[in-house]
Amino acid sequence: MNSNINWNFDNSYSRLPDSFKENIEPVKVENPELVIMNENLAKDLDLNFSNVDKAKLSALFAGNELPESSNSIAQAYAGHQFGHFTMLGDGRAVLIGEHLSKNKNRYDIQFKGSGKTAFSRNGDGRAALGPMLREYIISESMHCLNIPTTRSLAVVKTGEDVIRENCLKGAILTRVASSHIRVGTFQYIAARNKKDELRTLLDYVIRRHFPNIENSKNKATDFLKIVLEKQIDLVVNWMRVGFIHGVMNTDNMSISGETIDYGPCAFMDDYDPKTVFSSIDQMGRYAYCNQPIITKWNLARLAECLIPLIQDKQDHAIKDATDIINSFEKKYEEKWLNMMKNKLGLFGTDKNDKFLILDLLTWMHEKKNDYTNTFCYLMGEKIQENKNYEDINFKNWKLRWLERLKINNSSPEKYLKLMRSFNPSVIPRNHKVEEALDAANKNNFKPVIQLIEVLKNPYNKKKGIFEYQIPSVLKEKYQTFCGT
Ligand code: AMP
Ligand code: MG
Numbered sequence: 001m002n003s004n005i006n007w008n009f010d011n012s013y014s015r016l017p018d019s020f021k022e023n024i025e026p027v028k029v030e031n032p033e034l035v036i037m038n039e040n041l042a043k044d045l046d047l048n049f050s051n052v053d054k055a056k057l058s059a060l061f062a063g064n065e066l067p068e069s070s071n072s073i074a075q076a077y078a079g080h081q082f083g084h085f086t087m088l089g090d091g092r093a094v095l096i097g098e099h100l101s102k103n104k105n106r107y108d109i110q111f112k113g114s115g116k117t118a119f120s121r122n123g124d125g126r127a128a129l130g131p132m133l134r135e136y137i138i139s140e141s142m143h144c145l146n147i148p149t150t151r152s153l154a155v156v157k158t159g160e161d162v163i164r165e166n167c168l169k170g171a172i173l174t175r176v177a178s179s180h181i182r183v184g185t186f187q188y189i190a191a192r193n194k195k196d197e198l199r200t201l202l203d204y205v206i207r208r209h210f211p212n213i214e215n216s217k218n219k220a221t222d223f224l225k226i227v228l229e230k231q232i233d234l235v236v237n238w239m240r241v242g243f244i245h246g247v248m249n250t251d252n253m254s255i256s257g258e259t260i261d262y263g264p265c266a267f268m269d270d271y272d273p274k275t276v277f278s279s280i281d282q283m284g285r286y287a288y289c290n291q292p293i294i295t296k297w298n299l300a301r302l303a304e305c306l307i308p309l310i311q312d313k314q315d316h317a318i319k320d321a322t323d324i325i326n327s328f329e330k331k332y333e334e335k336w337l338n339m340m341k342n343k344l345g346l347f348g349t350d351k352n353d354k355f356l357i358l359d360l361l362t363w364m365h366e367k368k369n370d371y372t373n374t375f376c377y378l379m380g381e382k383i384q385e386n387k388n389y390e391d392i393n394f395k396n397w398k399l400r401w402l403e404r405l406k407i408n409n410s411s412p413e414k415y416l417k418l419m420r421s422f423n424p425s426v427i428p429r430n431h432k433v434e435e436a437l438d439a440a441n442k443n444n445f446k447p448v449i450q451l452i453e454v455l456k457n458p459y460n461k462k463k464g465i466f467e468y469q470i471p472s473v474l475k476e477k478y479q480t481f482c483g484t
Helices: 038-043 054-062 129-144 183-191 195-210 218-242 286-312 315-325 330-345 353-367 371-378 392-405 412-422 430-441 446-454
Strands: 021-023 033-037 071-077 077-081 082-089 093-100 106-112 151-163 166-177
Touching: 021 183, 033 054, 033 129, 038 151, 038 330, 054 151, 054 166, 054 430, 071 195, 077 093, 077 183, 082 183, 106 218, 129 430, 183 286, 195 218, 195 286, 195 446, 218 286, 218 315, 286 330, 315 330, 330 353, 330 412, 353 371, 430 446
Parallel strands: none
Antiparallel strands: 021 071, 033 151, 071 093, 077 082, 093 106, 106 166, 151 166
């Protein structure tokens, strides 16, 4: 089945020392049935599934039939989960190999929900249909929002039940990532206290992701600086669209800077910096406003792992690493401010820009105004009647904003174009996602397909998608779960 699909595997991670992984094949499932496949992503990967019938596709994406050149493994990693260090690893996922596209881009192809591994601890190694489709919908939406993310190639039902609080339909997601190397991967190897293994990991990651620093004087510090920049860019993007990851444990932070692990994530409706959706995040550790703070905290955990590779004198190495970590705030502030200025169409700089931005956010918070739709309103897109915009404080703020827009010879064409490219007019609204998943659980996949379609090109104004743009009218608090 290899010949016409064009798989081109080169499984570099599986050639790393044994301690990095377990060699294991996906556990076969009873009755696989493909429910969704991402043709556009397949094209980007130079894969061709057009000559493969549905039964074969189902067997392939369930892991029942592996491509010839795959070499499947479960990756070892550790992680700080809600601040507590634990040894983890792929407990319900198997990396079947690394596919090289024609232009030699390297992609991990991973099955999530593919059965028990050496790292499963007490879990069953399986996943349910709802959470796998949820990851598919939201990760593809993130991609369309121009935010780095793992991608979703397919979902199959396994034909088996998975037992959670209720009995659910089992499913497997094919996840595509530039790699699955996490902060937690470094933590796992560092915890083994073998400097040669740590060096092997760092060299591997640099060759794979950051070859431009392969010959640098201090690879460990340069690596830390790059990962810090990438993570700042990522979290600024999350803040831009109101995305709340929900479980920013160090094992869920990818070294490549892609959003990974769509368990309890969700998008904020009305602006409230303390928004938390995850049922298990009772202290709000991963609340919207804490995301940059946690990003820095996670980077500090990465820095700790790298100490032995920075320099032999430990106190000097700690100082070098600390200096890099302490550059976080200033860099974040700058990038966040720029992003918010772009959302408001502001060119150039004015000393009051930050106040203008914060005053709008404070107003939004006080009035419980929808985050996404406030920016749509400012772009002249009235999604629904809303008396809040007649509020005198908002009107005064708007006058200040309009005055500011005149600086730097800006014109409505120019500032609207800028705003359009930073403010989505549609995001995956929580109730629409739930509606689609409910239907899918009853074997109607149309709402999922329709939702994915609506979420494509979110920066283009579209007609007739009103129902996807309004926040839920339900007053009860939306809650998400880890999806295990
Ligand atoms: P997550 O919350 O998805 O980031 O997962 C945290 C850890 O728990 C990872 O090591 C997962 O592989 C593992 N895990 C999650 N769900 C299961 C499951 N159903 N069976 C085995 N391991 C799991
Ligand atoms: Mg995870």
